[in-house]
Amino acid sequence: MTYAKTSAFTEEQQQLARVAKALAHPARVAIIQLLASKTTCISGDIAAELPLSRTTVSQHLQELKALGLIKGEIDGLTVCYCLNTSLLQKVQQQFTAFFQEASASSVCASDDSCC
Amino acid sequence: MTYAKTSAFTEEQQQLARVAKALAHPARVAIIQLLASKTTCISGDIAAELPLSRTTVSQHLQELKALGLIKGEIDGLTVCYCLNTSLLQKVQQQFTAFFQEASASSVCASDDSCC
DNA sequence: GTAGTATGTCGTAAATATACGTCTTATTCA
DNA sequence: TGAATAAGACGTATATTTACGACATACTAC
Numbered sequence: 001m002t003y004a005k006t007s008a009f010t011e012e013q014q015q016l017a018r019v020a021k022a023l024a025h026p027a028r029v030a031i032i033q034l035l036a037s038k039t040t041c042i043s044g045d046i047a048a049e050l051p052l053s054r055t056t057v058s059q060h061l062q063e064l065k066a067l068g069l070i071k072g073e074i075d076g077l078t079v080c081y082c083l084n085t086s087l088l089q090k091v092q093q094q095f096t097a098f099f100q101e102a103s104a105s106s107v108c109a110s111d112d113s114c115c
Numbered sequence: 116m117t118y119a120k121t122s123a124f125t126e127e128q129q130q131l132a133r134v135a136k137a138l139a140h141p142a143r144v145a146i147i148q149l150l151a152s153k154t155t156c157i158s159g160d161i162a163a164e165l166p167l168s169r170t171t172v173s174q175h176l177q178e179l180k181a182l183g184l185i186k187g188e189i190d191g192l193t194v195c196y197c198l199n200t201s202l203l204q205k206v207q208q209q210f211t212a213f214f215q216e217a218s219a220s221s222v223c224a225s226d227d228s229c230c
Numbered sequence: 231g232t233a234g235t236a237t238g239t240c241g242t243a244a245a246t247a248t249a250c251g252t253c254t255t256a257t258t259c260a
Numbered sequence: 261t262g263a264a265t266a267a268g269a270c271g272t273a274t275a276t277t278t279a280c281g282a283c284a285t286a287c288t289a290c
Contacts, residue, residue: 008166009141009145013144016144017140021140024132025132026129027278028132029131029132033217043236044236052123054236054280055239055281056279056280058237059278062238074237076287088217089214092211092214095214098147100207102203103200103203159267168251170251170268174247174268191257192267194267
């Protein structure tokens with residue numbers, strides 16, 4: 001096993017990395033934006049709006065769903081996806097805290113010369 | 116070419132995904148936190164503080180550097196890394212805007228039943 | 231029941247990411 | 261000059277991601 005040494009890091013770091021990975025593909029960013037913009041929670045129409053095959057989009061949806069960022073509800077023949085806004089807010093806080101910590105770095109505050 | 120259809124998405128989506136990918140590994144999250152916490156801009160000592168080999172850490176550093184999130188400055192024998200705080204602030208704004216848009220989703224505001 | 235449609239699952243090929251040992255280069259110091 | 265050290269470059273093995281076609285399943289409507 002020359003891979004996946006993630007377990008050696010803190011749970012906090014792993015959690016941030018997991019969410020970041022979910023956003024690490026333009027298709028998934030686009031899916032979230034799409035769900036946020038639509039007034040109705042669309043289903044397979046998502047695939048029609050993206051330059052990817054239905055299968056691939058379905059895969060991306062599963063990844064987002066596995067993390068809990070989106071929710072899917074079966075409505076007869078179609079499946080209705082929507083954002084998990086409460087989780088998204090929690091995630092936003094995590095990212096904000098992380099960036100805050102990083103931006104407030106004491107030493108290299110002056111942006112030009114490092115150290 | 117059954118890969119990398121990233122070009123089919125907007126520049127905004129690609130940019131967000133690029134940064135997210137940089138944070139999509141606990142080691143890189145840890146590196147940024149380390150740089151933020153240290154009073155001196157450390158170099159290869161970074162490798163000593165992580166459960167990874169020096170080579171692997173160097174690779175992660177290169178990825179962060181390629182995106183501009185960190186800066187490296189040669190100081191004689193050692194190399195001095197530090198955060199690019201101004202870019203980090205810009206990135207933070209991008210993420211904040213994205214999450215804001217997502218959290219403010221109109222339809223599924225009530226978190227329980229979707230749609 | 232049967233045809234039609236919407237979705238997900240499975241298998242798979244190609245691209246990338248991760249991790250590390252070794253080698254090369256550059257600088258310091260004796 | 262020559263030994264020692266720091267750090268990136270290179271090669272490579274393995275794991276994972278991405279993308280998609282084909283198949284299976286579930287529901288609707290006739």
